[in-house]
Amino acid sequence: MKGAKAVVELLEKQKTEVLFGIPGGVLLPLYDELVGSKMRHILPRHEQCGAHMADGYARVSKRPGVCIATSGPGATNLVTGVATAFMDSSPLVAITGQVATGVLGNDAFQEADSFSLMMPITKHNFRITETRALPETMKRAFLIATTGRYGPVHIDLPMDILQQEVADEDMKKKVRVPKPRRNLSGLLDAVKLLEEAERPTILVGGGVAWSRAGPEITQLAELLTAPMVTTLMAKGSVPEDHPLVLGVCGMHGRQVANYALNNCDVLLAIGTRFSDRVTGKLSEFGVQTKVVHVDIDSSEIGKNVKGRVGLVGDAWTVVNALIAGLKERKKRANWKDRIIELKKECTCDYDLKSDPIKPQKVVHEMSVCLPDDAIVTTEVGQNQMWASHFYRCYGKRMFITSGGLGTMGFGFPAALGAKVARPESIVADIAGDGSLQMVSQEFATAVENDIPVIICLMNNGWLGMVKQWQKLFYDKRYNATNLGKSPDFVKLAEAYGAEAIRVERHSEVSDALKEGMKADVPMLLDFVVDPEEDVLPMTPPGKSSSEWIRGRCRWKGGGE
Amino acid sequence: MEVIMMLTYDQPGVMQRVMAEFTKRKINVDTIVVGPCETPERSRIVISLRDYDAAMGVIEHLRALQEVIEADMVDHRRHEGYAITLSKGGVCRITGSVEEVEALIKRSEPDKYIEVVNAI
Numbered sequence: 001m002k003g004a005k006a007v008v009e010l011l012e013k014q015k016t017e018v019l020f021g022i023p024g025g026v027l028l029p030l031y032d033e034l035v036g037s038k039m040r041h042i043l044p045r046h047e048q049c050g051a052h053m054a055d056g057y058a059r060v061s062k063r064p065g066v067c068i069a070t071s072g073p074g075a076t077n078l079v080t081g082v083a084t085a086f087m088d089s090s091p092l093v094a095i096t097g098q099v100a101t102g103v104l105g106n107d108a109f110q111e112a113d114s115f116s117l118m119m120p121i122t123k124h125n126f127r128i129t130e131t132r133a134l135p136e137t138m139k140r141a142f143l144i145a146t147t148g149r150y151g152p153v154h155i156d157l158p159m160d161i162l163q164q165e166v167a168d169e170d171m172k173k174k175v176r177v178p179k180p181r182r183n184l185s186g187l188l189d190a191v192k193l194l195e196e197a198e199r200p201t202i203l204v205g206g207g208v209a210w211s212r213a214g215p216e217i218t219q220l221a222e223l224l225t226a227p228m229v230t231t232l233m234a235k236g237s238v239p240e241d242h243p244l245v246l247g248v249c250g251m252h253g254r255q256v257a258n259y260a261l262n263n264c265d266v267l268l269a270i271g272t273r274f275s276d277r278v279t280g281k282l283s284e285f286g287v288q289t290k291v292v293h294v295d296i297d298s299s300e301i302g303k304n305v306k307g308r309v310g311l312v313g314d315a316w317t318v319v320n321a322l323i324a325g326l327k328e329r330k331k332r333a334n335w336k337d338r339i340i341e342l343k344k345e346c347t348c349d350y351d352l353k354s355d356p357i358k359p360q361k362v363v364h365e366m367s368v369c370l371p372d373d374a375i376v377t378t379e380v381g382q383n384q385m386w387a388s389h390f391y392r393c394y395g396k397r398m399f400i401t402s403g404g405l406g407t408m409g410f411g412f413p414a415a416l417g418a419k420v421a422r423p424e425s426i427v428a429d430i431a432g433d434g435s436l437q438m439v440s441q442e443f444a445t446a447v448e449n450d451i452p453v454i455i456c457l458m459n460n461g462w463l464g465m466v467k468q469w470q471k472l473f474y475d476k477r478y479n480a481t482n483l484g485k486s487p488d489f490v491k492l493a494e495a496y497g498a499e500a501i502r503v504e505r506h507s508e509v510s511d512a513l514k515e516g517m518k519a520d521v522p523m524l525l526d527f528v529v530d531p532e533e534d535v536l537p538m539t540p541p542g543k544s545s546s547e548w549i550r551g552r553c554r555w556k557g558g559g560e
Numbered sequence: 561m562e563v564i565m566m567l568t569y570d571q572p573g574v575m576q577r578v579m580a581e582f583t584k585r586k587i588n589v590d591t592i593v594v595g596p597c598e599t600p601e602r603s604r605i606v607i608s609l610r611d612y613d614a615a616m617g618v619i620e621h622l623r624a625l626q627e628v629i630e631a632d633m634v635d636h637r638r639h640e641g642y643a644i645t646l647s648k649g650g651v652c653r654i655t656g657s658v659e660e661v662e663a664l665i666k667r668s669e670p671d672k673y674i675e676v677v678n679a680i
Contacts, residue, residue, distance in 0.1 A: 115573065120580050124626040127573070144626060177626075299620035 003134055004029040004162040006171060007095075008037055010138040016066050018042060018057065018420055020050040024070020025110060026097035026159040042420065042449050045441040047074050049413035051081020052439075055090050056417025059400050060375060062210065064091040064145045064153075065417060071097045072110030075117065075156075080407060083121040085152040087404025088233060089206060091145035092152035094118070100160040101129050115156045123151025131164040139175040148180035149297040150210055180296060183312035184321060190292045190309045191325040193266050197290075199335045200226040201264035203249070203278075206233025206403065207271020207296060211315035214238045217270065218245075220323050225336040227343075229257040231272050233403040236393035243340050250278040251539050252385040255548065255555045256346035258539065260339055262546070268322075270294045271315045274304040275404070294318045346555045350390055356530040357506050359383070359458045363390040366428065366456065369513045372396055374426045375418045379411040379435030382464035385535040387430040409438030415453045416446055426517055428454040433486055434463040443496035446522040454516040455524045457489060460531040468534045472549070493524035500524040561590070562615040563608045563634040569627045570596055570603040578605060578628065581621045587614045602629070645670035 001009070007030055011019070018040040023031040034041060044050040047069040054065025069078040075096040085092045096118075099108040115127040124144050126137045141153040194200055202221055208214060214237040221228050221244050228238050229249045238245050249257035261267070267289050272278070293301050294311045301310035311318050350360035363386050366376070372395035378384040380402055393399045400418060402410035415429040436457055446453060458464075467481040493500035499521050503512045509527065516523045536551020568574050575594065582589055589609045597604040609615055615633060622631040641661030643654045647670040654661050 116576065119573070119577055120584070297624065299624050301620075303617075 001166050001168070001171070002029070002033070002162070003131055003164050003166055004033040006134055006166040007138065007157070007162065008033045008039075009171075010135060011066065012037065012039060014064075014139075014142045016064075019066050019068055020044055020053040020057075020417070021066075021068025021095075022047055022050060022070065022074060023068075024074050024097055026071045026099060027068065027162075029159065029162040030068075030097070030157075040420075042416075042445065044413065044445050046439070047077035048079075048081045048409070049439055049442050049445070051078050051092065051094060052084065052407075052410050052413035053417035053420070053445075054092050054094075055081065055085045055088075055410075056377065056400060056414030057421045058085070058090050058092060058150075058417075059088075059209075059414070060398065060418045060421035062212070064093050064142055066093045066095070068095045069097070070110065071099055071114070072112045074110075075112055075114035079117060079121065080405075082118060082152050082154060084402050084405045084407040084410055086121045086123065088402065089150045089210065090152065091150040093141050093145055094122075094152055094154045096154065096156055098127070098156045098158040101158045102160065104129075104158060114154075118154040118156075121152075122154045123149075125154035125156070127156040128158065128161050131161050131166055132170045134161060134166055135171045136173050136175055139173075140177060143175060143177040147177050149207070149295075180298070181312070182317070183298065183310075184318065186292075186309040186311050187321055187325060190268075190311060191322065193290055193292055193309060194224060194268065194322070195326060197224075197226075197264075197266035199264045200224050200266045200268065201260045202226050202228045203261065203267055203269040203272055204228055204230045204234040204238055205270060205272025206231060208234050208315045209237040209271075211271065211296075212237075213270075213315040213319050216316060216319045216323065218242060220319050220326075223323065223326055225333070226268070227260045227336070227339040229261050231275070231278055231403070232388050232401060234271070235388055235401075236397055236399040239394040240392050241394040243343065244336070246339070246343055246346075248388045250275075251541070252389055252535050252537075253278075253539075254346055254389060255537055255553060256339070256342050258548075259342060262544075264289055266290045266292065268292045268294070270319065271296070273300045276304075279304070348554065350552075353506050355505055357503065357509060357527055358533055359386045359460075359527075359529045360390050360533075361506050362456060362458060362509055362527050362529065363387055363430065365509045365513055366430070367392040369510055369517070370397070370428065371426055371517075373424075374398075374428060375400065375415070375422065376428050376430060377401065377411040377415040377418060378430045379432050380406045380408045381432050381435060381466075382460075382468065382535050383430050383432040383435065383458045384411075385465070386458070389535070391430075408432075408435040410435075412436060412439050412453075412455060413442050413445075415455075416442065416449075416451050419451050419453050420449075426454070428456055428516070431455050431457045432464060433457060433459045433461065433483060433489070436489070437483075437486070440492060443493055443498050443522060443524075447497040450521075452520050452522055454513075454519070455493075455522070456513070456516075457524060457526050458529050459486075459489060459526055460529050460533075461486060462531055464531075465535070471534070472538075473540070489524060489526045493522070498522040498524055500526060502526045502528065504528045561608050561610060562612055563606060564615055564619060564622070565632055565634050566605040566607075566622060566628050567597065567630040568603050568605055569629070570601050571627070574603065574627045575605070577625055578622065581618055581625070582607075582609075585614065585618055587611065587618060606634075647671050 054067040058065035246257040247254040352358040490500040641658040
């Protein structure tokens with residue numbers, strides 16, 4: 001069997017349903033073998049978007065997304081997408097073509113050292129230089145992507161490997177990948193700390209979304225009568241309509257969530273790496289707090305916040321162990337009641353009835369109108385923070401965003417990937433006009449492959465988040481943030497064969513959304529929003545969360 | 561001085577991946593010794609550096625690498641010393657802990673000696 005056929009067969013054996021790829025010179029043998037394969041092939045218009053689509057697909061299906069790019073420029077274009085997946089621990093298998101092993105290192109046409117390029121932004125990567133290693137490597141890649149902490153794996157595949165014969169016995173080789181060691185030796189200490197805590201709080205991180213441990217954590221929180229605070233990556237993994245779920249914390253988080261985080265005495269952090277966007281000034285974070293840190297990746301424990309008690313294991317297992325271990329539970333009605341009371345004060349809906357449309361109003365209407373199994377993706381910037389702060393994620397709703405790397409242009413292709421993974425759900429991308437223009441060519445992919453997603457464009461004519469910082473911290477010296485000559489987005493979408501509506505009045509927002517949900521083609525809703533509206537409240541960078549900028553937020557700040 | 565010892569697979573790219581973990585964290589290492597080890601298709605990498613906290617911070621990340629089979633800090637008490645001395649009695653080879661070797665050399669006052677400390 002030829003190497004190319006082996007690749008196709010190995011992908012099929014891994015139950016790969018869909019490939020997001022762009023062919024090229026060195027990939028011709030592979031693409032020839034893909035003719036007639038039962039795997040669906042989707043052709044993005046840029047490799048970066050192929051990786052984002054595979055990423056969106058992976059986050060919904062919890063299985064590795066597969067993206068393919070050619071050598072040289074194909075591989076370098078893929079880099080941003082792979083790095084995005086790496087920072088958010090999303091399982092990808094990224095395959096790049098490479099020039100033949102004979103000319104490798106000779107600066108051949110379309111040669112780039114993609115093995116080295118991908119090394120720091122993948123969980124692991126391979127360069128196959130011997131045909132007999134091909135089957136083993138392919139199997140190993142899928143295993144590594146989904147063993148322990150998930151992550152992208154890259155395979156660099158020289159052209160001659162695709163053309164050479166693969167022996168049958170090599171195809172049959174079985175592969176094992178060591179599972180990360182669990183370390184629950186701190187369990188008793190953790191249980192003791194939690195039992196004795198006066199004001200316990202649970203910080204739910206992205207690991208919980210991957211481990212799908214939301215229901216167990218909710219159960220644990222009820223046992224402990226502890227509020228739950230989520231990071232951006234964990235939004236949606238615990239239901240936000242639960243009285244103990246306070247929402248997203250951090251720089252643009254909900255103030256009640258930050259209050260709980262800063263005033264608890266024992267913090268149970270699960271599947272989070274304490275990003276600087278969560279903690280603010282690291283030195284002041286939780287000075288009074290005892291931390292129990294649960295993570296599947298032992299290298300995360302104590303990396304940013306020195307954990308007093310570390311538990312290594314996946315969220316689901318550890319949480320169940322904690323539930324089993326907790327016996328003597330103190331009644332902490334005071335803390336719980338106080339938090340629930342504070343949460344009520346912090347639950348404003350921002351149904352702002354004024355023109356020009358306020359972005360909060362659009363997100364509010366999405367919270368109201370979208371069905372309970374809707375998937376929302378976001379771009380990066382103001383649109384993302386409005387979405388994280390104001391969108392209500394509960395039930396089977398999912399929230400997908402580029403949290404770690406903060407890649408503008410992530411949301412639209414990720415929405416396409418998500419829709420491919422779960423075609424029965426409504427998928428909406430909350431976009432900004434800056435982000436969307438980085439990936440607008442993907443309307444072609446969406447229309448061609450019949451992937452009807454809704455793009456809710458918050459069109460304010462600015463690179464809004466940078467503008468907001470120039471306004472707040474650089475004395476309004478705006479530079480390079482005005483998107484003066486933007487295209488007519490309605491015409492742009494229509495040019496690709498998508499549908500589009502421009503919405504300029506607050507009273508039309510909900511009708512437009514309903515229109516979008518009915519459409520069976522990709523639909524752009526161009527909400528012309530108020531360019532002066534900032535994302536507030538906000539904790540300025542490098543400050544602790546007691547020094548927040550209030551904006552419209554009426555919360556009394558815990559009344560200290 | 562802190563010493564990190566790793567057992568890794570013997571293939572291209574391993575050094576780059578291992579050293580990237582140090583580069584990323586702005587850790588300057590003093591010495592790198594690497595070579596194939598007694599087991600076929602395995603290499604041993606021995607790295608020394610001065611900063612204890614840096615070494616402790618990087619070791620879990622090294623263990624997380626797919627190509628690293630083991631990574632450990634070398635216990636100072638385990639440092640083996642080896643010395644060759646020349647005195648009236650002829651050539652003498654001394655092995656043992658660093659302290660033992662040094663004490664013996666001091667006591668026997670040889671004419672010449674070559675010492676190899678921290679040989680692992």
